[in-house]
Amino acid sequence: MKLFEKLNEDVFPLFAARHYYNPTCIDADEFQEDIKRFKYVKRLINRYIEGGKLSERLILNHLIVIFNVFGVPAGLKMLEYKMDINRHWPVMKPFLIFLKVIENDKYIGVRMDEHVVESLRKI
Numbered sequence: 001m002k003l004f005e006k007l008n009e010d011v012f013p014l015f016a017a018r019h020y021y022n023p024t025c026i027d028a029d030e031f032q033e034d035i036k037r038f039k040y041v042k043r044l045i046n047r048y049i050e051g052g053k054l055s056e057r058l059i060l061n062h063l064i065v066i067f068n069v070f071g072v073p074a075g076l077k078m079l080e081y082k083m084d085i086n087r088h089w090p091v092m093k094p095f096l097i098f099l100k101v102i103e104n105d106k107y108i109g110v111r112m113d114e115h116v117v118e119s120l121r122k123i
Helices: 012-019 029-052 056-070 074-082 089-098 114-121
Strands: none
Touching: 012 029, 012 074, 029 056, 029 074, 029 089, 056 074, 056 089, 056 114, 089 114
8 A cells, every 4th residue: 555545644744745835934933824724724614613613715725725734735635635625625626616726527526615716706
């Protein structure tokens, strides 16, 4: 079995470091800040799910940075690991389609949150 075939807490930082590309990064703290973006996105999605407050531009900004510094395939794999498929992905999927990271037919079993879709259409 390959080391990074399935992510877990032990190999997540190694996987992230392997796929990290930020030419302006000057120290490990900057890398850690970029890793924290997964937590920030999850927190923003939870805030929307629990309270109805959608910060679509902030979520988009974090996702753009994630895909810029980790790349699309690695960024998606890390998001899949960090986000719950039933709870977070109905909100996450419209953002990924909006950013053209995935096609509409990816993650077929995930129904998209209509409010999120409508909010992104207004941008």
